[in-house]
Amino acid sequence: MIRASQExxxxxxxxxxxxxxxxxxxxxxxxxxxxxxxxxxxVQNLEAIEGMIDExxxxxxxxxxxxxxxxxxxxxxxxxxxxPTCDKPLRCVSRYRPLHKTGRFGExxxxxxxxxxxxxxxxxxxxxxxxALGPEHFTPALAxxxxxxxxxxxxxxxxxxxESAWNIPIDGETVRRxxxxxxxxxxxxxxxxxxxxxxxxxxxxxxxxxxxxxxxxAVDGAMVxxxxxxxxxxxxxxxxxxxxxxxxxxxxxxxxQASPDYCVGLESRAEFWSRMEAHAVQNGLxxxxxxxxxxxxxxxxxxxxxxxxxxxxxxxxxxxxLDIFHAREHLWAFAAAQFGSGTEPCTTWxxxxxxxxxxxxxxxxxxxxxxxxxxxxxxxxxxxxxxxYFSNQQTRRDYxxxxxxGLPIGSGIIEGACKTVLKQRLSASGMRWTRPGAQAVAxxxxxxxSHQWDAWWKSTQPYGRTAPSVA
Numbered sequence: 001m002i003r004a005s006q007e008x009x010x011x012x013x014x015x016x017x018x019x020x021x022x023x024x025x026x027x028x029x030x031x032x033x034x035x036x037x038x039x040x041x042x043v044q045n046l047e048a049i050e051g052m053i054d055e056x057x058x059x060x061x062x063x064x065x066x067x068x069x070x071x072x073x074x075x076x077x078x079x080x081x082x083x084p085t086c087d088k089p090l091r092c093v094s095r096y097r098p099l100h101k102t103g104r105f106g107e108x109x110x111x112x113x114x115x116x117x118x119x120x121x122x123x124x125x126x127x128x129x130x131x132a133l134g135p136e137h138f139t140p141a142l143a144x145x146x147x148x149x150x151x152x153x154x155x156x157x158x159x160x161x162x163e164s165a166w167n168i169p170i171d172g173e174t175v176r177r178x179x180x181x182x183x184x185x186x187x188x189x190x191x192x193x194x195x196x197x198x199x200x201x202x203x204x205x206x207x208x209x210x211x212x213x214x215x216x217x218a219v220d221g222a223m224v225x226x227x228x229x230x231x232x233x234x235x236x237x238x239x240x241x242x243x244x245x246x247x248x249x250x251x252x253x254x255x256x257q258a259s260p261d262y263c264v265g266l267e268s269r270a271e272f273w274s275r276m277e278a279h280a281v282q283n284g285l286x287x288x289x290x291x292x293x294x295x296x297x298x299x300x301x302x303x304x305x306x307x308x309x310x311x312x313x314x315x316x317x318x319x320x321x322l323d324i325f326h327a328r329e330h331l332w333a334f335a336a337a338q339f340g341s342g343t344e345p346c347t348t349w350x351x352x353x354x355x356x357x358x359x360x361x362x363x364x365x366x367x368x369x370x371x372x373x374x375x376x377x378x379x380x381x382x383x384x385x386x387x388x389y390f391s392n393q394q395t396r397r398d399y400x401x402x403x404x405x406g407l408p409i410g411s412g413i414i415e416g417a418c419k420t421v422l423k424q425r426l427s428a429s430g431m432r433w434t435r436p437g438a439q440a441v442a443x444x445x446x447x448x449x450s451h452q453w454d455a456w457w458k459s460t461q462p463y464g465r466t467a468p469s470v471a
Contacts (some may be wrong), residue, residue, distance in 0.1 A: 016168060017323075022067055022126045024057045031346040044432060058167065061105030071110040073127040083117040090115035090124065097125065103139030106168060127137070136178045142168070143178055144457060150179040151445050152425065176437070183440025190263075190275070190443060197278040209247070209258050212242030212284040214292035217311060218414035221274060222422050224266075229430045235442065236272040237418050240283045245292065258283070259451045260413060262421050264442035266435055270306060288314055293318045294407045295416065298326040304396055320398035323411035327389075328354055331365065334386035337379040338372050358409070362397040365390055421449045 081090050098115035100107065116123040131138055147159045147164075156172035163169055221234040228406075242258040263279045265272040277285075284290050293311055295318060297303035304320045312318055334352035336342075353365050367386045377383040390397075402409050426438055427446055433441075447453050 010067045022063050023060055026063050027056065033308055044359065046463070048276045054167070058105050062108060065103065065105060065108055066110055066275060069108075069110050069127075073110060079125060081115055083119065083121050084120050085121040086117065088117065088119060090117055093123070099125070099128070100137070101133070101139050102137055102142060102168060102170070104141045104166060124243065124365065125281075134178075134181075134259050136181065137174070138178060138274055142166075143182070146170070146175055147179045147182055147444065148448070148453070151441065151448050154428070154431070155179065160342060179444070180437050181439040183442075183444045184436065186447060187439055187443040190278075193282070194274050194278040197281050209242060209291055210257070211285060211287035211289040213245040213288055213289050214243040214244055215280060215283060215285055216241040216296065216408060216413075217276065217280055217306075217307070218296040218417075219272075219453065220298060220414045222418040222427060224422070224426045224438055225432050226438070227434055230432075231398065232265075235422060235438070236265045236267075236269060237414065238265075238272070238276040239414055239417050240276075240280045241287075241413065243292075243294075260417070261450045261452075262417050262420055262446040264439075264446050266439050266442075273306040274309045280311060283301075285311065289420055291316050295320045296408060296411055297321075297322055298323050298411065319402065319405070320396050321407065321409055322359060322404055322407045324399060325415075326390050327357060327362075327397060330386045330389045331357065332382055334369070334390075337382035337386060338377045340378045357397075358403065361400050362390055421446055 031248045082088060083090055090326050092113055092115050094114045096111035098109060100109050102108070111127050113129040114123060114125045124438050134140065134143060136143065138146060142162075146158060146162060153161075153170075155176040158175045159170050159172055217238070219236065219238045221236045223232040225232050233422055239260045239262050241260045261283050263275050267275070280293075283291065287360045293313070293316055295303075295307045295311060297307070307320060308318060331353055332350045335346040339346040339349060353368060356364050369390060370389075372383070374380045374383060389446075399409055422442060422445075426433060426442060444453075447456055
């Protein structure tokens, strides 16, 4: 591979005079074909003038890219690759196999050598790998732009944006295919990291982050509609946030130390915690300086147990907190079921204990619930359900202690993540997803919202392929 890289790098030695000649021909052709009519019709229209110059730049860009690539391809003809499967020499079936790509400057075309394995293990074009070309019709630059647009909006809205920005016609189905293909690569990498952490490779993966003194972890979910059964299913969302402390556990949290790191998973809740654990490890869960792990979630079954199983590290303090906003929702729901929604007793009772919850914890509320008779309830079944909510997991509702420690007790960050990372893209009206497609887009969107998109693209070269070896 080293020799191949050295050979391919010779393509940068473009004959400048040859390129200048090509540019002169392009400009002359453009002037002859385009300018006379436009000068007569639009010479005073600035928008039209800018449009003509943009057209000229596009033609010159096409010529330059083609010229550069052709020179680079010419230096690959002496390579002798071997099959990565059987290690036997590949056979060159064509020195001039054509390739068509759509890129930043429109349609591109060139020829390059193409090799195949005689044992039936497929073919390879060395120049394609040297240029880091993906399997789709797009060049990497166009793919990057298209996918970044598709992360934020429906696939069928992207073509209009691409045509407006780059004057390149594409279709929504191609946008979907390219985006989901790359998203599947991102998800595959994520699964590899999850497996590595589960196997005991627990070093801090993200070396660009400073070691946090605390790591807040929060989880929640949102509903997405799937095509397979035409039904809504919960998709799990997690966030880990490195925090700085103002001192010991007493003074409390000082502030966010790095950007929140999001993850999204369609798997079961138990399996999702393995994903959450991998992200926590990457963000400093086991760093020597990190000694406090606030875990924040709603009252869903298993959050406390699974969280303790996956996030407990010897010598560190795990603080398992029930989101106070969910607690308040159940408080008001109990009052409505007990006294009647909108009645004065309902409002008075709920308002009193709504303020009590943060200052004095769940104790006074449990005492007040015990004094309420189920026989007098407007909706006894609902009242019982919401009362049980407060009697369960009492250790997660010590809000006065959390306040003294300066810990977050509200799930605003994870509620926002469910909305901005997941629902705005995957749960809009009329959207129906395949499970692989939803996971692919969700993984890319989590990368993007975690401010890791550009670094991930550059570091992993996701649009390239693994090349055979070169003898």
